[in-house]
Amino acid sequence: MRILNHFISRRGWLGLFSALGTGALAGCSASGALNALVPSDSYTLRASVSYGTDGRQQLDLYLPLGRRQPGPVVVFFYGGSWTTGERASYRFVGEALASRGIAVAVADYRLSPEVRYPVFLQDSAQALRWTFEHLAELGADPRQVFVMGHSAGAYNAAMLALDARWLAGAGLKPEQLAGWIGLAGPYDFLPIGNRDVQVAFEWPGTPADSQPLVHVSKNSPPALLLAARSDTTVNPVRNSEAMASCLKGAGVPVELQVYDGVSHVTLVAALAKPLRGLAPVLDDIERFIQRPRG
Template structure:
């Protein structure tokens, strides 16, 4: 396959992804020999309270662990659509948990955060059975999933309900996250947060403290859905102001949707998102972390 054809093909895929949510097409192009998958593990009683685990193949022990939450404006999304995220991180020596959670209109804020906390608690208690090290635990998300990850990392209320604290995280990773979005402009999101009576404590930026764990915040300069300067830039500034280590990264060839798509093998030429995530995990983990160096893209 010529380089010109490959680039034209990946551009076409990128254009498709920009117009689609949730992302499905990348899974058909995702390798299947880099991981083993355990599907549909229940972490609660509701049909939406299930998670999948992606383990590196060949298996390794005491691997770093990432719990990933997808986006979708808190009203759509499925863990099945994000197999490409599980594959990408597993190929770098990371055990990945991708969890479904209840969505609007079934629930509103903060019920989905309570689901997320239960998924993290299940992971913390059981992931050693799947080769993961619970002492190397990270939470990560894209878009509204990045909001979820940030709230678990910054607001201790949710993990407290399951007998844990944010100190269990070695770090957290946000891709194109909304962290400061009141008053709410998106009509799809307004009912999720009881607009116009949206509670200020629903905003991650209002929970910054010096006890927060290290963070990696990645955004696209061409994000038309979530303002990167206000959200990623604003949260990074607040974290630095209280002395919390934070990496703030922007990419110009991506948009809100393709930022997460760039994790997948066919679109990695768009931006080194996967490389930045794995480098962050290696840097914040213990010496000799099992996270693998990036092989050929």
């Protein structure tokens, strides 16, 4: 592992992720190679925990070592246009947050074309419900529960935080969240041009209230929005910047960080130890989560 890390430069990693494109973190060789360089001495792993009866309704838990009192927990949802992805590809996310004393649940959810909107939101809500029901064994504080996601997963996180329908179906309320974190999230993407996403949302019959932006209210949880300025997959102005503006207009605490030097994919890859120099993504997430709240 040390030999591999020595001979792969940061530029080499950037080239690998760029060549693989937006699918780079959906279970392909890039995330596998990146995970091979992730330390394993910062967490205890509990893998393949079921939160439902379907085979896709499972999560992996990354529990930080050495935590002496209840602390924060994050439920993380990955991207992949709601058509691809698997939790094992995101060990680097679990390790990153666990290394900062934050427990993490990386959740699978059912994907299109086997299911359509809103099933992946219902699964996400059930994963969050499981987390709330097991806070004690996770060493987590019920006042410090966050949802977080990248790309399509950021959409899932946003909808749980902003549209009360989905958490209501799991016996929860958005007010129970300490906050939500979106990395390169699509929050306003109608009309739909991507064929895979058209199928996932049954375009052109996609309801207008499927868009997170329309659900912002003064009761929305605090948010941290992270985006790549050069993102060509999810427009940061239309999505992250517009979401920040809507939240601010409603009086909701929100922080927006738009980074140079990263792309749609390397924004989340920057959480991994070999790429943390690309942008202070992990530092900004930790600061948001650990911030004192009344």
